[in-house]
Amino acid sequence: MTDIRPTLALDLDGTLVDTASDLVATLNVILAEEALPPVERAQALTMVGHGARAMLVKGIEASGDTVDEARLDALFARFIAYYSDHLADTSKPFPGVPESLDRFAAAGWRLAVCTNKLEGMSRSLLEQLDLADRFAVIAGQDTYGVRKPDPGHLIETIRSAGGDPRLAVMVGDSDVDIRTAKAAGIPVVAVSFGYSAVSVRNLGPDRVIDHFDALFDAATSVLGSTR
Numbered sequence: 660m661t662d663i664r665p666t667l668a669l670d671l672d673g674t675l676v677d678t679a680s681d682l683v684a685t686l687n688v689i690l691a692e693e694a695l696p697p698v699e700r701a702q703a704l705t706m707v708g709h710g711a712r713a714m715l716v717k718g719i720e721a722s723g724d725t726v727d728e729a730r731l732d733a734l735f736a737r738f739i740a741y742y743s744d745h746l747a748d749t750s751k752p753f754p755g756v757p758e759s760l761d762r763f764a765a766a767g768w769r770l771a772v773c774t775n776k777l778e779g780m781s782r783s784l785l786e787q788l789d790l791a792d793r794f795a796v797i798a799g800q801d802t803y804g805v806r807k808p809d810p811g812h813l814i815e816t817i818r819s820a821g822g823d824p825r826l827a828v829m830v831g832d833s834d835v836d837i838r839t840a841k842a843a844g845i846p847v848v849a850v851s852f853g854y855s856a857v858s859v860r861n862l863g864p865d866r867v868i869d870h871f872d873a874l875f876d877a878a879t880s881v882l883g884s885t886r
């Protein structure tokens with residue numbers, strides 16, 4: 660039986676939730692423990708997108724230091740331990756998120772999260788923000804053994820939500836999200852208010868939105884378009 664319900668797959672950091680302050684604060688706690696200088700918010704934002712481990716490497720390298728895998732394992736464990744207790748200290752959904760998700764749900768869309776955060780922390784963050792129940796699937800970088808920009812992460816997220824990749828739209832804030840969607844052949848809406856180091860308009864998304872109010876029209880207009 661063909662399922663005609665479309666799927667909306669959303670990135671988390673910088674798309675659904677403004678997590679930057681808690682991520683940067685955690686990074687700077689770890690850097691301080693290592694007697695390394697803190698990273699400024701603007702610089703730290705360019706380090707988000709490939710997961711916390713990559714953020715940590717970039718934060719350490721920004722000070723001119725290097726890190727081997729053994730030290731990185733230890734620092735990453737501390738990063739996760741600290742961040743897990745501070746996921747929602749200041750993190751908030753971007754304006755209009757709940758209302759926009761309501762609109763998609765009312766129109767019969769399946770909703771899913773496709774993030775390079777770890778799945779457990781993603782779920783915990785969304786639970787604390789009272790958003791977790793809206794998603795059929797919350798898929799992190801550790802959920803399927805492949806992560807964005809591997810298109811398999813997005814395709815598996817959509818399939819796990821019971822959807823069909825041919826009737827799906829990706830929403831994200833970074834080059835990683837746009838490259839993932841393109842590699843999967845799935846139309847992509849970029850948000851302009853996330854953590855991309857360059858303007859998302861230069862990254863070739865199908866649509867760009869400046870506020871969640873505009874997402875429903877943008878997503879429905881690109882749904883089913885072949886790339």
Ligand SMILES: O=C(O)COP(=O)(O)O
Pocket residue numbers: 670671672673706707708709710711714773774775776
């Ligand atoms: O935490 C990160 O680095 C990326 O997370 P995101 O995929 O939800 O943007």
Ligand SMILES: [Mg+2]
Pocket residue numbers: 670671672673674708831832833853
């Ligand atoms: Mg993001």
